[in-house]
Amino acid sequence: MQEIINSQKEFFITNATRSISFRISILKDLKRVLQQNEKVLSDAIYLDFNKSEFETFLTEFGFLYIEIDEAIKKIKKWSAKKSVSSSLINFPSKNYIVPEPLGVTLVISAWNYPYQLALAPAIASIAAGNTVVIKPSEVAIHSSKALRKVISENFNSDHLAVVEGGIEETSELIHSKFDKIFFTGSTQVGKIVYQAAAENLIPVTLELGGKSPAILTEDCHLKRSIQRLVWGKFLNAGQTCVAPDYVLVHQSLKNEFLKGIKEEIIFRKYAVENQNFTKIVSVKHTQRLASLLENQEIVFGGNYHIENRDFEPTLIVNPTWDSAIMQEEIFGPILPVLFYDDFNAALQLIKTKEKPLAAYLFTENSKYKSQFLSELSFGGGCINEVIMHLVNGNFGFGGVGASGIGAYHGYEGFKTFSHFKSILEKPTFFEIHLRYSQYSNRKLKWIKKILNWSKYF
Template identity: 55%
Template sequence: MEEIVEAQKQFFNSNTTKDIAFRIGQLQKLESILRANEELLHQAIYKDFKKSAFENYTTEISLLYHDIKEAIKRVKKWSAQKRVRTNLANLPGKSYIIPEPLGVSLIIGAWNYPYQLSLAPAIAAIAAGNTVIIKPSELPINTSKAMAKLINENFDPNFFKVIEGGVAETTDLLNQKFDKIFFTGSVPVGKIVYQAAAKKLIPVTLELGGKSPAIITANCDLKISVKRLIWAKYLNAGQTCIAPDYVVVHEKVKEEFLKLAKKEIAQSKFLIEEDNYVQIINDKNLQRLIALIDKDKIYTGGEYDLENRIMEPTILTNITFEDKVMQDEIFGPILPVLEYNDLNKIIQEIKARPKPLSCYVFTSVKKIKRKILDEISFGGGAVNDAVMHIANSNMGFGGVGESGIGSYHGEYGFRAFSHYKGILEKPTWIEPNFKYHPHTKSKLKWIKRLIG
């Protein structure tokens, strides 16, 4: 690991990656490789947890193509020197900011969207002029192998490399001196990464998770709200960091909400046989999810297939914040439904817990929307929709508090892997003497006028 990191450091110090044409060429090469090997990528992820080509393209590959195209189009602008105002004390002179790459970057990907969550940060890192080492999750082993094959066989390892492995390999990597670490995963592992980075003062971006609420008010368009919410919750069998973790429904519409939700699940036909659903990633996670289901509170679903690692879409009702299912992020196809009649109380309940990665508000009343958005702190979210905010790269995507540090997507990703160097440039034909010795009352008077 040390030799690999050192080789990338030497390559970075050659200044090759600082050339905009080089960055664009590498991004074009990556897009070409992905397009030529889409079938390989589809087959690998299907072997891991039965994710169909349709969902793999729409939720992973297409987002990567978008990121690459946007970076190629805008990297020259993002990298350009930017003039800023010069304050009175530094006149005559000019001030500007130069974006520069941080250096050798480590990207630790997550298993639930293995391509998108490993390669999207890599695209941002390349656009910013860094060298890249990706450590994919070892849980979806076939996607890990596919990425290693495509990248390691086509790119100079001193610039871009995939290192496979588990905890031991990740630990070894975290012992190295990187210039940037980007981690996507759980809060407990995020803390380990953060501690390792702190020992070497390495800047980090942490994309974590949390219990993201969806609030269904009495005055929303209930039918379309349920349709969008059910899609967002059971996409990828609930194994989505920004999926609605639980729903808080106004008591006036709770029963209708439950009926519509059950009907929507039936109409959606979440079946692996129809390429419309996925497996739980492994036996350990399936057992964890089973333990969260209180059989006395099942409204619909609750069945599972141990041999095939499948859990059907499940709704639990009559849930309170004290239930076991409400203690940690679910990360699976279980939707707890809580009831409320006082919006202020439910806002306080949410605020009393760690800040969520996402929050979704379903309402037609502007005052209610404004109240929730103003009072609850969360990474990002949507009004009258769920999950889809991640598709807009003009907004930074990231968490706050325990749900994450930093953001990426679009220019925000470029910034995550860049340092913005501030420069003051002064002419030599004039030099005011106010700051120089000897200090006098007259000079101090002028300094007060200039600085305030």
């Protein structure tokens, strides 16, 4: 690992990665390599999750191709010198900002979307002109091995490399002197990464999680709300960081909602054998999900097979807030349903919890929309939709508070992996001597006048 890091440091100082044409070339190569190896990578992810080719393309390759195309199209604009206004104090002068790459970057990715979460930050880092070391999660072991094989066979490790391993290897990496660390995973591990990076004053982006709520108001389009809610919750068997973690439903919709959501789940025929439902990533994670059902009121589903890693879509109602299922992120196909009478009280309840990575509101009421946007703090979200805000490259994606630090996707990803130098350029044909010694009361009066005038410019 240290050899790879050192070779990337040496390669970076050659300035090769600063070339826009080089960055575009690498991104084009990456898209070509992914397209050529879709079958190999899909087969690996099937071994980890039993995920269908359709869902793998939808949630992995399709997303990455959008990110690559966006970067290739806009990289020249993103990297260009940007002029900013001058000030009277610095008259005459030119003022501009110059984006520059940070250097050697580390991307530590999560297991739930093993290609997307490894390569989307890497795409942003490459677009910004950096070198990249990717550390995929060892939990999705087949996907990790396939990604390393594909990358190592098609790219020079002094620019783009994949390092496999577990806790020991990750620990060594986060204590190494990178110029940037990008981490996707749990809040608990994110704190460890953050502390390790602080030892070397390494800037860190943390993409974490949390309990993302969904709210259905009494006037929502119930059928459409249920349809979208079920899709977002059970995509990848709920193993999605921005999946609705629990839903708050207005009391007046209780019976109709429960009837409708059960019918929607049955209609979609979620099952591994139908190629539309994935397995839980490991036996350990399946056991954890099973434990969350203890002492809960299950109104639909609830069946699982730990050794096979199968867990069917499950609904529970009215869990207590001090139960494990409401204390930790579920990250599986279990949806707690709670009911409320007053929208303000529902918002207040959410505000007493940690700030979530996402939040969703289903309503036709403009007042509710306004309150939702102005009162709740969350990373990003949707109104009358779930999850789909991720696919808009014009949005940055990231958390707030306990759900993360920093953002990426599109231009936000480029900014995350860049430093923006502020440059003041002055001509030499003219000089105002007020700032120079010897000081005097007359000079001080003129300086005060100029400072006062500057507010009008």
